[in-house]
Amino acid sequence: MLSRDVLRDMERQVGTPHVYTRPADLAAYGYDAYGASGMRRLAEAIVFPASTDEVSGVVAVCAAHGVAVTPRGAGTGYAGGASADGGVILNLCRMTAVRALETEAQRIAVEAGLVTAAIHARASAAGLYYPPDPGSSTTSTIGGNVACNAAGPHTLRYGTTVDFVAGLTVVLADGRVARLGEGADAPQLIPLLCGSEGTLAVVTEVLLRLIPAPAARATLAGTFDDMDAASAAVAAITESGIVPAALEFLDRAALDAIAATGAGDVAPGAGALLIVEVEGSSSEVNGHAEAVRAALVQxxxxxxxxxxSAEEAARLWKLRKSVSAAVAKVQIGKVNEDVVVPRDRVSELVARSREIGLDNALGVVNFGHLGDGNIHTTFLIDPRVPGDRLNAAAAAEQLFETVLSMGGSLSGEHGVGTAKLAFVERQLGSDQVALMRRIKRAFDPTGILNPGKKIPARAPVEGDESEAALEAAGAR
Incomplete structure (x- = not known):
């Protein structure tokens, strides 16, 4: 338990009302969206800073006392990365300011706690465009997006969050503030911090590049008998030379969930839905839309x-955006894994995931970004049923084994957190993991920043206590 002196020092940084220690408050932050798995971890305090200076002060206090710090945004992650065993959860939800919107320079400076959808809205109002749009954009924060290098439907054409980060303000493990990128030092460190899941520094402010809003946009949707036919349509679109802005899919189980809950209009008997969006000049969009239509028909x-019209496009996108809520209504619990496989093996992965579901007596739903092979495989559970959570854990392990055997990746945008730690070395190899540990020690010598996440702990070696001690530091 944190001493009264430590709590008092943190209260001096943020004010007493912004330090929570009551058991009920700690329980409320004991999980993120991965909570359906049954994972619960209790921090010793939840601290709510309102500025970079306050974050710096809190981290400095924690560093002085060897207290672990877990940065947290909206808690929308599916990998257990925003909960903590002991220590302090540093919740940045009070930091929501838009520092500047520079229309001519095409960039926006915001604090880390700002919800992603607010950035979309501010950019759009200025005739600009911020393409990264994770499915949780109405609730996820930009700091969390940077921490996990979030993607979304428009990744295929535009890239992920890191491709739009021009600058970062971060708090280092000793409480010092560093500014990286445009007008600051060490811009080459930005890609290293994007996707680091709070293990290297705490992101407090973000400078984002924007692009001109596309002059025209067309959205098409086609239903198919099965995933093989939908995948054939993707191949045909690729062969035409078109790079869509978005290329999304829902499998039969996802469509059944939408139909069962009335979340949207679904063609009876459809085995897969493909949504394709093209953007550009009016002439480009007209030509590309016709080519996409031909590929879907073929x-x-x-x-x-x-x-x-925008209204009709919104109706089509509603099918994709409503799937998570629809699944939650069909079954009260879900374990959502995001994995990546080569695009020509997506249909194979979907089929294998159904077999895994049957093997573990679980329903399974697949949807996601077919254009770049980033698939959200969701196992449906009822936490009240004995064994369902254990079955989901076994199913996830089988899914990861399958993905790695296909030459894929454990995560496309949700991060590793704690949920996928056991498979990281299998994917990356021991040399890369050892390098990750060295980078971690360089940024965070005492190991207080989000310990136990992202980077697998090294197995102890007899007679070598130095690295084990570093990894254990801050794990209170």
Missing amino acids: SGARTLDHAT
């Missing part, structure tokens, strides 16, 4: 919709 589309 691949056996059962139904075909071509949105001619």
Whole structure:
């Protein structure tokens, strides 16, 4: 338990009302979106800073006392990365300011706690565009997006969060503030911090590049008998030379969930839905839309919709955006894994995931970013049923084994957290993991920043206590 002196020092930094220690408050932060797995971890305090200076003060206090610090945004992650065994959860939700919107320079400076959708809205109002749009954009924060290098439907054409980060303000493990990127030092460190899941520094402010809003946009959707036909349509679009802005899919189980909950209109008997969006000049969009339509028809589309207005496009996108809520209504619990496989093996992965679900007596839903092979495989559980959570854990392990055997990746955008730690060395190899540990020690010598996440702990070696001691530091 944190001493009264430590708590008092943190209260001096942020004010007494912004330090929570009551058991009920700690329990509320004992999990993130991965909580359906049954994982619960209790911190010793939840601290709510309102500025970079306050974050710096809190981290400095924790560093002086050897207290672990777990940065947290909205808790929308599915990997257990924002909960903590002891120590302090540093919640940045009070830091929501837009520092500057520079229309001519095409960039926006914001604090880490700002919800991603607010950035989309501010950019759009200025005639600009911020493409990264994770499915949780109405609730996730930009700091969390940077920490996990979030992606979303428009990754295929535009890239992930890191491709739009021009500058960062971060608090280091000893409480010092560093500014990286445009007008600051060491811009080459930005890609290292994006996706580091709070293990190297605490992101407090972000400078984002924006681009001009596309002059025109077309959204098409086609249903198919099965995933093989949908994958054939993707291949046909690729062969045409078009790079869509978005290329999303839902499998039969996802469509069934939407139909069962009335979340959208689904063609009866559809085995897969493909949503394709193209952007650019009016002439480009018209030509690309016709080519996409031809590819969908050629691949056996059962139904075909071509949105001619923003309202019609929103109706088509509603099917994709409503799937998580629909699944939650069909079954009260879910364990959502995001994995990546080569695009030509997506259909194979979907089929294998269904077999895994059957093997473990669980329903399974697949949806995601077919254009870049980033698939959200969701195992449905009822936490009240004995064994369901254990079955989901076994199913996840089988899924990871399958993904690695296909030459894929454990995570596309949700991060490693604690959920995938056991498989990291299998994917990356021991040399890369050893390098990750060295980088971690360089940034965080005493190991207080989000310990136990992202980077697997090294197995102890007899007679070598130095690295084990570093990894154990701050684990209170």
